[in-house]
Amino acid sequence: MADQGSxxxxxxxxCNIFFPGLGQLVQGRILAALVFAIIVFGGYALWFLVIPPIIGAIFHLWAIIDAARFRTYR
Incomplete structure (x- = not known):
């Protein structure tokens, strides 16, 4: 991957908009993809509680921003 904004x-x-963690997977960051997917889907699965969906939505937004701002360090 190239630098930020590429x-x-x-x-x-x-990709992260439609499936949380997929953007990190496309970038080759498997651990980050798993963490984002588990937290977001876990939060959304507990929709009947108040706090977990809010946490899931925050991590979903964080995953999108993280994929957009990712920079490789050489």
Missing amino acids: GGNVIAAI
């Missing part, structure tokens, strides 16, 4: 990061951020 086309690859935009595609990764768009």
